[in-house]
Amino acid sequence: MNKIIEVKGLSKTFDNKKALKEINLEIAHSGITALLGPSGSGKSTLLRHLSGLVFSDHREGAEVRVMGELVQSRGKAAPQVRRCRARAGYIFQQFNLVNRLSVLTNVLIGALSSTARWRTLTGCFTREQRQQAMAALERVGMAAFAHQRVSTLSGGQQQRVAIARSLMQKASIIFADEPIASLDPESARTVMELLKDINEREGIPVVVTLHQVDYALKYCQQLVALREGEVFYQGAAADIGEQALTALYTKASSTTDTMPIPAIRPLRHNPAFASRSIQGQLS
Numbered sequence: 663m664n665k666i667i668e669v670k671g672l673s674k675t676f677d678n679k680k681a682l683k684e685i686n687l688e689i690a691h692s693g694i695t696a697l698l699g700p701s702g703s704g705k706s707t708l709l710r711h712l713s714g715l716v717f718s719d720h721r722e723g724a725e726v727r728v729m730g731e732l733v734q735s736r737g738k739a740a741p742q743v744r745r746c747r748a749r750a751g752y753i754f755q756q757f758n759l760v761n762r763l764s765v766l767t768n769v770l771i772g773a774l775s776s777t778a779r780w781r782t783l784t785g786c787f788t789r790e791q792r793q794q795a796m797a798a799l800e801r802v803g804m805a806a807f808a809h810q811r812v813s814t815l816s817g818g819q820q821q822r823v824a825i826a827r828s829l830m831q832k833a834s835i836i837f838a839d840e841p842i843a844s845l846d847p848e849s850a851r852t853v854m855e856l857l858k859d860i861n862e863r864e865g866i867p868v869v870v871t872l873h874q875v876d877y878a879l880k881y882c883q884q885l886v887a888l889r890e891g892e893v894f895y896q897g898a899a900a901d902i903g904e905q906a907l908t909a910l911y912t913k914a915s916s917t918t919d920t921m922p923i924p925a926i927r928p929l930r931h932n933p934a935f936a937s938r939s940i941q942g943q944l945s
């Protein structure tokens with residue numbers, strides 16, 4: 663099967679803080695992959711590297727490929743990075759829509775990279791593009807709001823508009839960074855159901871950072887769990903045990919006798935990490 667994501671030897675240091683440490687990752691599954699892990703474990707940083715928005719430390723052999731295309735290598739943008747960015751749809755916690763513009767215009771913005779420059783400057787989109795934008799809004803159940811300002815919508819509605827913008831963009835992959843973190847449970851469910859539906863029907867792979875483990879287990883077939891900038895688990899969501907999840911979210915500095923022994927499958931988690939951190943906690 664073709665690899666959706668391929669990451670080799672990726673490290674990222676901010677000032678003196680190592681946010682990612684030698685990440686090696688392969689995702690061949692075209693379903694929904696969740697990036698899980700405690701706050702500060704490096705989920706968003708990793709997602710930004712996949713998106714080609716952030717570049718790694720300059721290291722020999724460090725590279726990121728998405729849908730078979732090189733996004734960055736040795737800490738530098740690949741020549742085709744713009745094309746990679748244009749092929750990826752981005753969904754953010756804070757929606758990243760233009761509040762004062764209409765819902766329809768925000769969706770049309772998804773077509774900018776494939777639109778003649780004079781049209782983007784004048785905001786003059788074609789009739790066909792407007793029809794496509796309306797179709798994308800229908801797809802996410804937001805057509806009735808097309809001419810409303812984005813600022814009048816709820817968070818969940820705004821997130822559906824952001825998803826419509828990715829559809830308009832004809833994204834070949836969707837990166838979603840905590841898309842449900844600011845939403846109430848009902849809106850969060852709607853957004854996750856929509857991502858699932860788009861993944862299944864349009865066949866667009868989704869990589870999503872999540873804080874909510876229950877949503878990850880319900881909607882995502884694959885998990886990549888990070889802890890302290892390292893890959894702690896990589897594999898099927900169905901295979902991660904409850905104890906591994908407990909260990910994932912237990913602070914490395916915590917040394918309680920009662921901490922459960924993590925039942926992590928040896929072939930699926932990073933043994934080097936486990937020997938340093940988990941076993942360290944248990945001793």
Ligand SMILES: Nc1ncnc2c1ncn2[C@@H]1O[C@H](COP(=O)(O)OP(=O)(O)OP(=O)(O)O)[C@@H](O)[C@H]1O
Pocket residue numbers: 676677679680681699700701702703704705706707708
């Ligand atoms: N631009 C930056 N400058 C300095 N440090 C950064 C920057 N971006 C991230 N970091 C640091 O890198 C580490 C990983 O951050 P990141 O946001 O990727 O974690 P996260 O797992 O997404 O956390 P959260 O779930 O809280 O969003 C953190 O220690 C963070 O403070």
